[in-house]
Amino acid sequence: MLEARFVRENIDAVRRAMDDRHAVWDFESFLLLDEERRTLIGKVEVRQARRNEASRLIGGLMKDGLRDEAEALKAEVRAINDELTAYEVHLDRVDEEVTDLLMTIPNLPHASVPVGADENDNIEVRRWGTPPEFEYPPKAHWDLGPELGIIDFERGVKLAGARFVLMGGMGARLERALINFMLDLHTSRGYKEWWPPVLANGDTLRGTGQLPKFEDDLFKTSDGLYLIPTAEVVLTNIHRDEVLEAEGLPRRYTAYTPCFREEAGSAGRDTRGMIRVHQFDKVELVKLARPEESMDELESMVADATLVLEKLGLAYRVIVLCTGDMGFSAAKTYDIEVWLPSYTAYKEISSCSNCWDFQARRASIKYRSPGEFKGSRLVHTLNGSGLAVGRTVAAIIENYQQADGSVVVPEALRPYMGGVEVITAEI
């Protein structure tokens, strides 16, 4: 969320930022409502001040036994209250409309973000590793997995529906091994591990920006809870409505959770395999940082996420998203893409964003630093996948496949696989 005053006072810059994002936002309504709101506040507050004054006087008059004078004042306040009620009802409505509008404006892109329309304007930052070459036509994980008996797409559909996956045997083991591998790696590098709820309330989803604008992307329970689409939601909201001490920053958090997405609007995209499913596992990284350090923390977060791929020996590239391709809450985003032979392309496996103070303002996450400044200031929040586990499974199966249909287990993972070096067909 952006502040109403900030938008009002920087209207041209905000307009330009929205143009850069190719986002549409109703500036005209905002300016009108904002003006109306401030006018109403003035009218309400003048009357409240008079009421407070009169009430004080009444208290004094009653003590002195001057009942008649007190009654006259009471009558005046009653009249003021009638007026006040009408103005307050109006103000509440306008206030809500302003807030609703502000909740739907996306974050401002950081100055370092390239301006562009869509994913074609994203800029590659670096590459690591070499995509494997095969002396035979490599198979996709959606073929290899079922042939090995470790991924069962058909029964996943039977159990739950389209875009749900069932894994068994070494497939399930690989999933679990990756989760532990990633968590161990991140915790060894200073991230604190959490085990959060995977259902969250509306305030939590509003805090990170999924609500109110993207409710269609979420699974919702009958009593108003949401299945989290990412652990970012709960990890970032851990400190909602809190004031943190500066010396405790940056906070670096990690968690493994299942993630749930409706994938509404992505019909026809990535329909094969386990690239785009309703339920997937992810190890998430979240940081709460001081504003002046948040950009450095974004860079190091990308390094933390890519280290997973390097340890696994998977080729990847890092791109910086252009203004037109960034998510709602992000001020700057790096995507990490892993090489997938089935796509003969790099495919997103992590997205690392600095959300600046956008989420912190929604969720009211502040910090204080006595001696440096008075009061408290908003922190910056960052999040990134470290990594999406299902896509990592797919990448390993495809990149480490052998001519005989078996899959070599990356060395770094073998301790987590009970020493298994090769995955072969099983029943």
Added chain:
RNA sequence: GGAGAGUUGGCCGAGUCGGUUGAAGGCGCUCGCCUGCUAAGCGAGUAAAGGGCUUGAAGCCCUUUCGAGGGUUCGAAUCCCUCACUCUCCGCCA
């Protein structure tokens, strides 16, 4: 699920026969004094959000906020209702 207790400022914690209580006191923090250093001590200050005036900055005025919402009243942290959450006891249970 049943019964009871509770929810106050960065933190702890007072505060009901409703009226300068935005809220005692303490901790923490800031500034000053004192002190070979440190510690201790003394004095002053220290909530947030919103609106307005002014501005280089500071500042000033007003409003709101004592879990959330609603009600009673001229006036509510204080009384009433609803809801949420926390704790204790009972029941049930992976």
